Amino acid sequence: MSGEALVPAVDRITTGSQVERVVRDMILDGTLEPGTHLRETQLAASLGVARNTLREALRGLTEQGLVTHHPHRGVVVTDLTAEDVADLFRLRLVLELAGLRQVDAEGVERLGVATDAFAAALSHGDAVEALEHDFGFHRILVAALGSGRLTAAHERAQGELRLVLLHLDRNYEPPQVAEHRAILDAVRSGDGRAARSALTTHLNRAAERLQQLIHTRES
Numbered sequence: 001m002s003g004e005a006l007v008p009a010v011d012r013i014t015t016g017s018q019v020e021r022v023v024r025d026m027i028l029d030g031t032l033e034p035g036t037h038l039r040e041t042q043l044a045a046s047l048g049v050a051r052n053t054l055r056e057a058l059r060g061l062t063e064q065g066l067v068t069h070h071p072h073r074g075v076v077v078t079d080l081t082a083e084d085v086a087d088l089f090r091l092r093l094v095l096e097l098a099g100l101r102q103v104d105a106e107g108v109e110r111l112g113v114a115t116d117a118f119a120a121a122l123s124h125g126d127a128v129e130a131l132e133h134d135f136g137f138h139r140i141l142v143a144a145l146g147s148g149r150l151t152a153a154h155e156r157a158q159g160e161l162r163l164v165l166l167h168l169d170r171n172y173e174p175p176q177v178a179e180h181r182a183i184l185d186a187v188r189s190g191d192g193r194a195a196r197s198a199l200t201t202h203l204n205r206a207a208e209r210l211q212q213l214i215h216t217r218e219s
Helices: 016-028 040-047 051-063 082-100 105-123 127-143 148-168 174-189 192-218
Strands: 067-070 074-077
Touching: 016 040, 016 051, 016 148, 040 051, 051 067, 082 127, 082 148, 082 192, 105 127, 105 174, 127 148, 127 174, 148 192, 174 192
Parallel strands: none
Antiparallel strands: 067 074
16 A cells, blocks of 8 residues: 555544544545555554454445455455446436435425535535535435435445546536436426436436546556
């Protein structure tokens, strides 16, 4: 692992959840890049915590999709392939279309708030905040299903995508907000068919863009 001088110090009494947040921030800000092998002994020593505490943190990050356990490589920062991205967006499409059919008036109001916040973050040039509001919009759709298991599956998919998006696609553009507004306007007007079409187009475009970026990186 490189860049050890950038590893923040952590108090030895820090709980696993606090260590989890520290390592998560290191992953999302690029200190630990996708594909990085996380050597437990070295990372625990850098953070000043016991290996058991670090392992607890890594379990939480695994659930979020930010790190992956490989049989022969140990724990690595998740590095998605184009095929992984296709799978994750297929999952999102199924769940979000189902949620779209169930969203109520309160959910529609929350979609509007999320869309406005997305636009505001873009106007400030804050890609990280924009991504969170983007994801928040889609979480509202799945929340309409009222299923903790489905919500967890969707959040796991978003967690895996968040990492690759922040590393490869920080250039959010206003048309993405327009796609959110198209979905929202169709829902508000009661046009379910138009809403489903707009959501499908939006997710498919996002998947294709991200797959292209991965192919470009690999080439």
